[in-house]
Amino acid sequence: MGTTEALAKHLLEFMGGANNVVSVTHCATRLRPKLRDRSAVDVGKIEALDGVTGIVDKDSGIQVVIGTTVGEVYEAFIGELDVNHSESNDKNLETTESKEKHLLNDFVGLVVSIFSPLLPLLAGSGLLRGFTILANELGWLSTESTTNLMLTLAATSVFYFLPLLVAVTSANRFKTSPFIAIAVMGALIMPDFISLIQGDGGNMISFLGISIPVFNYTSQVIPAILTIWVQSKMEHFMKKKLPNSLHMIVIPTILLLLLVPIAAGIFGPLGNYLSIGIANAVGWLANINQIVTGAVIGGIWNILIMFGVHWAPNTMVIIPEIARTGSSAFIAYGANANFGMAGAAFAIFLRSRNQKLKNFSLTAITSVFLSGIVEPAIYGLGVKFKTPLIAGCIGAALGGAFMGAFDVVGNAFVFGGLTTIPAFAGPTLWAYIVGLAISFLGGLILTIVLGVKDPEAEMSNIKK
Known part of the structure; x- marks a missing residue:
């Protein structure tokens, strides 16, 4: 894999050069350039770059899926942009083409740019809150102690x-x-x-x-x-x-x-x-039937991520709900999507004879488990081979339904992974863990049963 600077240089080149990039932002995993001329972008070459996991390709522009190192790539990209940009053109100026209205994309881009810088703080405070609650539950820390008060203040000040x-x-x-x-x-x-x-x-x-x-x-x-x-x-x-x-x-x-x-x-x-209106709508949806709600949210979350629109419910529903009430069921339901795709990736790791694909599958699983980042599995396996995405979504729906049956909630805004489990500490922690296991096994088993028809996957048959 090339250096971050080399990746940034190639990205800028294949995007049509500095004068074709109006501006650029990033979220937790994606580089989001705003382009003057969409036709000047060589999507195929960008997708083939080492370090690029996938592409969200829309008429209004592209999103380059990098993964957890997107911040480093973003900084290097900005550096390349500053060095190569023509002084006769301001990179932040809008052209007639770039002003073309794509309301949903513009809205998502807005909320991503506003909330992305806060994600590490939200995640860190969430884990601290989870560990504090877990210590309370285990009897290691008295809820009446000043130590508990200080830890709680440290974890919740971000929301105040x-x-x-x-x-x-x-x-x-x-x-x-x-x-x-x-x-x-x-x-x-x-x-x-x-x-x-x-x-x-x-x-x-x-x-x-x-x-x-x-x-x-x-x-x-x-x-x-x-x-x-x-x-x-x-x-x-x-x-x-x-x-x-x-x-x-x-x-x-x-x-x-x-x-x-x-x-x-x-x-x-x-x-x-x-x-209040959003909260009432969320409450109405959740109260219809928690099992159905859990299944629907778990089942569709990977699709929302795939199209890059998951930030709308994240920022307009989940984060405000946690800030207002201290917990959210939706953050738990959405975590199933990560584990459903991790299970599908594990199935490919087990059955594929393509060593490069096996290595990528292992990387995708590790990304979910350690950082809660699912895009490598979605774009590198799900979108590419189709059936893993279907299996991952169904597995996530099963896990979400189970969590809904036991009223599982999360205490903080975190991405669903093994390292963020403490953020779900409380009476329903066991059901959260079981739900994730159901999602993982569902994605795993369904991917094996459905199979992958693409010859590139080189999947072995269940029966010899």
């Missing part, structure tokens, strides 16, 4: 201050001041503001004679995203219209003066009502 964290990443995404963003959203979680809230919120207060409802905005993300988007528009406008000598004083003053009331009176309540 989530509006501030999202304000920072949103500011980076919208190219506006992150410090002003923190100050604006910080006003809504200060103790004096919290003291205005009565009961569950919704009571009215007066600002300049105007009545506005107040709610608790700790753990909420929608108000932060909307407010910082408006901040970016206002800041960019004022920078163009005001003399440079006034920027340092006038712009922060005006933004604080206007945005705090706007956030408190408009975007805060709007985000709160949207969050």
Whole structure:
């Protein structure tokens, strides 16, 4: 396998060069370039590169599946972009073609760019919370101790201050001041503001004679995203219209003066009502029948990942639910998708006579178990050979149904793997582990039974 720098150089070359790349972001496993001319990309050559696991190829653009080293590749790619980019063209300028509307892709790209920087923190805090709960369950740590309190605060502060964290990443995404963003959203979680809230919120207060409802905005993300988007528009406008000598004083003053009331009176309540609506919809879905819900979520999750749209439910449903309630059943159901595909990969490892494919299958399994990353199995095996994807989805549905029957929940936003099991500590931990085993065995057995017809797989028959 080549170096990261070599991979980045080839990626840029096969994407049509620096002038063809408008911008680039990445999520946990994928490089997501935004391109001027889609036809200039050589998808076949990109897919053949060592270090590239797969390609999500759409009319609106491509997503290059790298895996857990995507951050390193991204940094190297940015370096190549800066070195090779023509000074006569700004890499962030939009062309007419790149502005073509693809609403779902644009939305997913937005949430990926906002939440991706927070994933390590969310995962780390989730594991710490899981280990703390596990220690409580085993009787190693008293829930009344100050040690337990400190560990709980360390693990849950990320959710209390989530509006501030999202304000920072949103500011980076919208190219506006992150410090002003923190100050604006910080006003809504200060103790004096919290003291205005009565009961569950919704009571009215007066600002300049105007009545506005107040709610608790700790753990909420929608108000932060909307407010910082408006901040970016206002800041960019004022920078163009005001003399440079006034920027340092006038712009922060005006933004604080206007945005705090706007956030408190408009975007805060709007985000709160949207969050309540989403929460009610999720609750309604979950209460129809937990077994069916678990089966459906487990069964379709790999498909959502395959098309790159799983970030919508992740960020709009699962993360807010965990921030609000401290747990989510959906994060548990989705973990079955990883183990269903791991089981399918293990079947190929056991039955294939193609040594290169066996080695790749083992890599895909390791990726799931150690990091909860399933894309190598999906693109390298599932999409390529079809039946492993079908088997993995069915196996995941079986595991999800089992978890639904026992009301399994997760305590944090983590990717489903062996290393993240502590995040599911609690009374239903046993059912979570059994559900993962069902998914793995389901994917394994069904892949062997269905077989892989592609001769490249060189699958041996069950019977000699």
